[in-house]
Each structure stands twice: as C-alpha cells, then as structure tokens.
Amino acid sequence: MATTDKASPRDRLLDAAAELFYRDGVSIGVEALCRSAGVSKRSMYQLFDSKDEVLAASLERRRPWYEAQLRSPDSETATPRERIGYVFRRVEENAAAPGYCGCPYLAVLVELKDGEHPASVVARAAKELLQGYFEEQAEQGGAADPALLARQLMLIFDGASARAGAHIEHLDDGLVTRTVTTLLDAAGLK
Amino acid sequence: MATTDKASPRDRLLDAAAELFYRDGVSIGVEALCRSAGVSKRSMYQLFDSKDEVLAASLERRRPWYEAQLRSPDSETATPRERIGYVFRRVEENAAAPGYCGCPYLAVLVELKDGEHPASVVARAAKELLQGYFEEQAEQGGAADPALLARQLMLIFDGASARAGAHIEHLDDGLVTRTVTTLLDAAGLK
DNA sequence: CACCCTGTATACCGATCGGTTTCCTCACAG
C-alpha cells in the first residue's frame, strides 16, 4: 500500500504482513500475504523459516515506530502527567480512525493463545515496554505506588484498545482521558 | 468432558463447542469439534446450518450462566457498590484459575474481526448486558454520571480479562478491585 | 560471451478446511 515498489522484498513482505495480520487476523494465508506483498513464496521462505517468523518479524519491525508514536513530542519540557496523558490522547485519536482494530500486540496475544509463539514473545515485550514507560513516569511524578499505577494504566490502555477495536465502544468523548485523570489524581501524581 | 453421555447431541455439541472455541480459538476445526463432542458431522449439520451458527449458539447458551455468575448471590440485601465489587472479585477469582483465557465474548469479538458474524452479535449483546447492569447499579447508587461509570467499569473489566487471559497480568493482588474502588469513589457512588 | 545471484511464477506436496452424502446400526412403535 504505502510500500514503494523499490523497497526490498523483505521490507515489502513485512509491511504487507503487518497490515494484513492486523486487519484480517493471524489466520490469513501465506498465499494471500505474498500476493499482497508482491513477493513469491520462494523468496519468503528464503528470508524466513515459517509464517510464524514472518508474523513475529512484522511485529518486531513496527515496535520502534509504535513506541515513538506514544512518546510525547515535547519530551523535554513535558511533565509526567502530560506524557501519560499524551499516550491516551493518541489512543483516542487512533481509535477514531477508520480501520482501527485495537492494539496489534494485544490482538496477537489473544488470537495466538500460545504464549510461546515467537510473535507472542515480541508482543509481550512491547507491552512490557509501555508498562515500563508508565511506571517510569509515575515514579518521576511522585505517584504513591508507581508500579500499581502503571498496571492500572495498562488495564485502561488494553481495555480501551480492545473495546474500540471490537467496535463496542467509542472513545471520541474523552472517556479514556477522563478515566486516566481520575486514576492519576488518586495516585497522587503531580 | 463434564458432559454426560446421556445428554442430547445438541447439548453435547454446544458444551464441547464452548470449551474448545474458548480454549483453542474459533479456528478449531469441525472434525475435532465433533470428535470431542461425540457427535457425527452429519448430526451437527442437521442441527445447525454452519460452524458459525454452532459458535453463536454455544455463546448464546452460556450467556444465562455467565450472567448469573456475575450477579451477587445476596442480591436483595447488597448495595450497588457491593454488587459491582462482586463482579470484579469474580473476575479476579476466575483469572487465577488454570486454563483461564479471558472473557470468551471479548475473545470472540477480537478473533472474528467481522462484527456481522452471528457469534459477534451474541457476544456484543452479552457485553451490552453487563454494561447495562453496571449502569443500573451506578444509577441506583447515586453516581454522578451512571453511564460514564458503567463505561469505565467495562474498560476495567475487559482490560483485566484480556490481560489476564493473555497471561501478561496477574490479578491475584486486588489490582482490579482496588482500581474499581477508586473509580467508584470518584463517581460518588454511595 | 558465460557465470552467478536474486527473485518471480507456478506446479506440486500432504494435510486439513467446511460441508455433503452414503451406509449401517440400533431403539422403539406398530
């Protein structure tokens, strides 16, 4: 889609994989995946050992981008409260976009019930990273129990992502940010 | 499994479906499903039009049980706050049980990205029912904004279910009930 | 030119998918 034709087969494959796995689920076939990427199955199996590895690699590839997206741009001047708020404003924005299907990492963890799956490992790491970021900010902001607050924020993050992705909740009225504010206040975050 | 051999093929089928779809996901095959239920494919396709209908019916069948399970036993004397707290204590208990895979309705909604799927309709109804229950209790308890509180509680419910089901969170230390208490307090629930 | 090296296209593999059909057994009604 956004992938140029001059990109390497590997990049085309991973970009197509990220999009298709996200939109259609992990049960999308190798045939359809390769067709969409403009890459032959031969090349795919030359670059990766299995479809599972492609899925894992596509998640891994998106991680830095996903991470950067949640990081407040005015990272230097912002307060911890602002940085946390920024994450959830992004969630509300993303959820409103057409084609939103929730957090891709959580979706993969739910779809692949197997926690040993290579893609599950990547997804779990992404989740832990965000939780670590929350905890860091909570600590910096003087929260009474930074670890607790971080876990609470993850509950909201994943609950909101899952429900918006399943289209049983609309986050366009500040539900998430208001809820987060309540938790931040209760935690004593400056 | 727990199903007796004297149960009707329909009941055996739906019980096996509920268990297998929950544990292994919706991509489980009809062959395995029928084998596990001790029912021939012939009978299955005589009772239902398609595998999708079996899935939907199995969710529908579990709904009254699921619902009753979340309803406080001392329904008459309990306060709204106690009734809401009861739901989340059940979540914490269930999540600790081996083989827990999260809320089956949310899992189905995530796995079947198609919101028009018959099973998605059933799952969505189950979710709306719980949310309605929350809203009812919130109103009865004098919450400032009952609809808002109900939606907040659903965020926690689904976030906790999904994360515990994906085994990236353990709810055995009261994380959920403590978070809920914070929200109930902020909402001014008596 | 020949020689690789990538990469595409495609046929193919055995297994499984959702779904249909045939056959046969067994319980019960007359």
Place this chain on the structure above:
DNA sequence: CTGTGAGGAAACCGATCGGTATACAGGGTG
C-alpha cells in the same frame, strides 16, 4: 415380527492450508 427414524462412521467434495521444488527471467561481473 417388521417398519421407521435418529444418529454414528466414514468416504468424499472442492478449496485452502503451510511449505517445497522446479523452471525461468533479469542484472551484475569475469
């Protein structure tokens, strides 16, 4: 006893699954 209908066992259907192998086209480099 015979008839009848329910239901299990299993063959079978075309399609698709993940994965492999063969054949061929284009672009460097000697």
